[in-house]
Amino acid sequence: MTTLRRAGRYTVLVLLALVFVVPLLWMILTSLKTYGGAQRIPPDWLPNPFSGYGYERILNNAESPVLRWFLNSMLAATxxxxxxxxxxxxxxxxxxxxxxxxxxxxxxxxxxxxxxxxxxxxxxxxxxxxxxxxxxxxxxxxxxxxxxxxxxxxxxxxxxxxxxxxxxxxxxxxxxxxxxxxxxxxxxxxxxxxxxxxxxxxxxxxxxxxxxxxLFSPEQLTLPPGLGLLQRVHHGLPGGDGGRGAGQRAGAAAVRPRPAAHHPGRLAQRAEGMTARSWRRGAAARAAAPLAAVLLAAGCAGPTPSTPRSDARMFTNPVVRTNAPDPQAIRVGQTWYLFHTNGGGRNVPVLTSPDLVDWAAAGDALPELPGWADAGKTWAPEAIQLAPGRFVLYYTAAGRESGRQCVGRAVASAPEGPYRDDSASPLVCQAELGGSIDASPYRDDDGSLWLLWKNDGNAVGVDTWIWVQRLSTDGLRLVGEPTLLLKQTEPWEGALVEGPFFHRRDGRLYLFFAANAYNRKVYAEGYAVCESPTGPCVKAAENPILRSNAVASGPGHASMVVKDGRTWLLYHAWPPGQEGTTDPGRQVWLDEVTWVDGRPVVHGPTGTPQPRP
Known part of the structure; x- marks a missing residue:
């Protein structure tokens, strides 16, 4: 009897120990899996193959300096x-x-x-x-x-x-x-x-x-908010550094000696809005806070993403005040359609506007992803009209097999969708080069179709190149061989270039691109002049032509539109001091571009009222 009681006690103790040990063991094993292995359902207990990529990424990534957060936490707590x-x-x-x-x-x-x-x-x-x-x-x-x-x-x-x-x-x-x-x-x-x-x-x-x-700067964070930032950077918050996921987050948690008692999920998004700027508005603003909260709650019942309308002849940036990264717009008839990176439960949110200023939500342009793609990281969508009643959308999504971001294409009969992708594999996915992102279609004056994209080299520590390849007449296949156009070479570009698009004016072909870390104020926009869609391309000496100022931070990943003979640049930017947050996140700005001796001059970021397009 004594032996049975002792065995029963030990059995209960072992089971209780497993309750505490199994989650820790699962976290460590997940941190040693590849991206695809970490996402597999049903899950595998043992990593196959073993991978230290998660640790490599979090320990060598300047955007999420986990070791710096560890030292900050150690110093602060001591x-x-x-x-x-x-x-x-x-x-x-x-x-x-x-x-x-x-x-x-x-x-x-x-x-x-x-x-x-x-x-x-x-x-x-x-x-x-x-x-x-x-x-x-x-x-x-x-x-x-x-x-x-x-x-x-x-x-x-x-x-x-x-x-x-x-x-x-x-x-x-x-x-x-x-x-x-x-x-x-x-x-x-x-x-x-x-x-x-x-x-x-x-x-x-x-x-x-x-x-x-x-604490606002990434290098000043302690571990708990740092891991909250890591969760957003490596999952769900899009940008120019894909290919990361559960393995990296588990690696970060394993690096941390003791997990935080708080969950850094939605609370982070709520708390991020309080910055030094919001409180420097004075005692009167703080006294009005209760009224503002009531008005805000009332507004949440039916918000519009666009700027509030006052003088019909003027507008004030941003034109979309909610989180809408990587915007691109096309005009069909008298309506503009704007597509941006996933958010609000939509794979490809689409907005409509009669004038590029007043935007209204119009649903999800890509409600269903193809079988090769996982949801949650559908980035930088761009659409093109190839014929009446035929539109093709190019987008970036998480490749299930490769574990990298890949480019896909989908077809619709209306500009707002729904777009359908019936392909069994991505259009392009350079997994060995970090993946492929930021696809941009272009139809040249001779009718030829081209696709620009970027290999996501900064995700694996290699160069990021902007590539171009010809498209078939239906826009669904790549034809011939890809061509390398340019990579990061200038100090202002940091470790990457991304978000490319072509624009031809007066017979001259311009290649616009963004560069540097997307969640920092050093993010900016530049351009190059190309002899043809396959190059060669020469970067402008005056780059960057769009950079941070007192009203907007990290402007970039733009697209260009022409309305009534005037050229406009649509781009995203953070509120200063709130880089990397999701509320309000990257808002959409609209500024005019003029051409001086063949050089584009962006009149922005402009935060004061200006005439409407």
Whole structure:
């Protein structure tokens, strides 16, 4: 009977241990899988094949510096624990050993602060930190919570348990209060001090909400908000750095010694909106916050993505105020159709407008993906009309077999769709070069069809090239051999070029492209002049022709339209200081392009009212 009881106890203990160990083991094994292996259903327990790509990406990617976040968290949590020990121990000693008027009331008030909801202190703490100039510094996550009411209570109770005779003996030896505190109480309180240090360290280490409010730069983040950023960068938030997924996120979690207590999902999207700029608008704006919240809630019932209409002759950027990255527009009849990267549960959101300014949502242009593609990362769609009632959409999606981003094509009889892709494989997918993204169709003056795209080399640490290849007359097949046009070579371009498109004017062929990290203010737009669609192409000396300023950050991934003889550039840009966020995310801007001696001049980003197209 004793043996059976013991076996039963061990069985229960083993099962309980598995409850805690299995998720950790699953995370480690997933971090060693390829992208396709991590997404496979039903899942495989063991990696096949083993891959360290997830660790390589997160440890060598400047957009998600996990090691920097680890060091930031370690430094912040250590300094926080030391400050808590210093403030709590001195206050606890005074409340436990010193006799002074109001001691009991003071202790009651300190303990009473434990009942104040921490979230109610976010706004006053934010205002104080901003006025001290600590925003986007580690001081903002170390100092505000250094005065720990719990620490004072905890150490006071421990100090009271130490016999007073020890202090009396020290007084007889001539010791003062400071000497008694340092040489008698603290050495005897090592267990309590160690416990408080560990609790304080873990509290700061796992804090997610407060760092999201006060840390903005990727290199300043601690691990919890950093992993939230990593989740958006490597899953669901599109941009010019594809080919990443569950393996990388699991690798990041495995690098982190202890997972955060908070889930960095939707809370991150809600919290990201609070920046230094939003609070620098003054006390009046903060006083109006409740009214603004009511108006915002009312507006959520039926929002329009476009800019509010005032003077019918003028408009103010952005023309689409919601997250709409990688915009491209075509005109059919009197209506403009704008396509952009996936969002809001749609693979290819489509908007319509009569004038390029007032846009309205028109559904999902690609409601169903083909069998070779996985949902969630449908990027940079561009459409072209090849004949009356025949439209072809080129888009980027996650290739199920390759684990990379690949280019597909779909056909529709109407510009807004629904487009259908009946292909069994991608149109182009250079998996060995990081994948293929940002496809852009072009019909030259002689009627020939061409497709531009970029190999996603920055996803695997190789060069990013802009490629071009001829399309069949129906736009569904590539003909001949691809040609390399250009790659990143200039300092402003950073590690990549992307988002290419052709535009011909006065017989001259221009190749426009974006460059650098899409989620930073260094992202910009440039151009080259090409002798033909297959090159050669020469980059402009004045590049970039569109860059960040005080009203828009990271402008780029553009498309060009002509209306009534005037040329306009549609592009996305972040609100300054909110690079990398999803609310509002990358908004759509519209600025005029004029031509000076054959050179395009973009009049933007322009944040003031300007005449409508």
């Amino acid at each position: 300094l926080h624990a030391l400050l808590v020990l210093a403030t709590a121990s001195t206050a606890a000693y005074a409340l436990a050993r010193l006799r002074f008027r109001g001691r009991g009331v003071g202790f009651a008030l300190i303990v009473g602060t434990l009942f104040v909801p921490p979230t109610s202190l976010i706004i006053p703490n934010f205002v104080i930190v901003e006025r001290l100039g600590w925003l986007d510094t580690l001081a903002a996550v170390v100092v505000p919570s250094a005065a720990s009411a719990f620490g004072v209570f905890f150490l006071r109770q421990f100090f009271l348990s130490i016999p007073g005779e020890l202090e009396e003996a020290a007084v007889l030896d001539g010791a003062n209060h400071w000497q008694i505190f340092v040489r008698v109480l603290l050495p005897l309180s090592k267990p309590a001090l160690a416990t408080l240090a560990v609790l304080s360290f873990l509290t700061n280490w796992n804090d997610f909400l407060w760092p999201v409010y006060v």
